[in-house]
Amino acid sequence: MSHTLRSLRSAVLAPLAEAGAVRKAQGTLALDSALRVDAGASIEAPSGIPGRPLRPELLPHNQLGQRSVATLEGRAALIHSIAHIELNAIDLALDIVWRFPGMPEAFYRDWVSVAKEEARHFTLLREHLVSIGFDYGDFPAHNGLWEMAERTSVDLLARLALVPRTLEARGLDASPLVKKKLVRVGDHKAGAIIDLILREEIGHVAIGNRWYRQVCGERGLDPVAAYAELAERYKAPFLRGPFNLEARRAAGFDEAELAALQRI
Ligand SMILES: [Fe+2]
Numbered sequence: 001m002s003h004t005l006r007s008l009r010s011a012v013l014a015p016l017a018e019a020g021a022v023r024k025a026q027g028t029l030a031l032d033s034a035l036r037v038d039a040g041a042s043i044e045a046p047s048g049i050p051g052r053p054l055r056p057e058l059l060p061h062n063q064l065g066q067r068s069v070a071t072l073e074g075r076a077a078l079i080h081s082i083a084h085i086e087l088n089a090i091d092l093a094l095d096i097v098w099r100f101p102g103m104p105e106a107f108y109r110d111w112v113s114v115a116k117e118e119a120r121h122f123t124l125l126r127e128h129l130v131s132i133g134f135d136y137g138d139f140p141a142h143n144g145l146w147e148m149a150e151r152t153s154v155d156l157l158a159r160l161a162l163v164p165r166t167l168e169a170r171g172l173d174a175s176p177l178v179k180k181k182l183v184r185v186g187d188h189k190a191g192a193i194i195d196l197i198l199r200e201e202i203g204h205v206a207i208g209n210r211w212y213r214q215v216c217g218e219r220g221l222d223p224v225a226a227y228a229e230l231a232e233r234y235k236a237p238f239l240r241g242p243f244n245l246e247a248r249r250a251a252g253f254d255e256a257e258l259a260a261l262q263r264i
């Protein structure tokens with residue numbers, strides 16, 4: 001193994017390129033957090049990332065039908081859609097580690113720990129899906145999350161603004177409704193998984209907020225104004241309430257940011 005392969009930042013490339021969903025999650029959980037970071041290395045963009053399984057079929061967002069969770073198949077489709085988000089979240093967390101050099105070591109270690117939590121989220125949801133007779137890949141899915149990763153691949157500030165602080169934060173808003181739907185049809189196991197995911201996602205958004213503010217500070221930018229500008233330039237998805245203000249506060253959004261959100 002070459003010298004560079006033994007750094008944490010280059011080690012993330014293996015699970016990022018892994019096509020098998022279960023193997024991607026396992027490879028992420030097996031990453032050795034004790035590896036040296038090598039923060040200064042510029043790593044060349046590898047081809048074939050992210051590795052993706054042949055299934056699910058990826059369709060445009062507007063071609064994915066909504067099903068009622070009252071049927072077993074509809075409930076499985078909902079759990080599948082969250083599992084798909086978690087699989088993408090593994091890739092998003094790994095990608096930020098290799099792509100952006102020159103940050104403090106804690107930055108890279110934070111995102112590796114996020115990737116490991118995403119791998120656990122995917123695994124819990126996928127195992128639950130299997131327990132009700134389905135598997136990951138059984139329903140079509142969309143590619144919206146990775147598309148945002150590509151759009152923001154040249155600017156760390158844009159990546160932090162649009163991925164953890166927008167897409168993951170939107171997950172905080174969606175979580176109570178998703179949980180309610182699943183519990184209402186008696187899937188308490190899924191409800192408990194959603195609860196655990198929400199608790200840990202607050203931590204991911206908090207990590208995004210912390211590093212976003214740090215980079216804003218280094219660039220002499222006002223975080224609220226910079227966000228509005230980046231959301232416009234990179235076409236952030238339209239944010240619709242109800243917002244989970246309690247979770248957003250716990251994730252470190254301040255009152256000015258929450259007020260700006262509600263003016264959208
Ligand atoms: Fe997650």
Ligand SMILES: [Fe+2]
Pocket residue numbers: 089114118168200201204
């Ligand atoms: Fe997350």
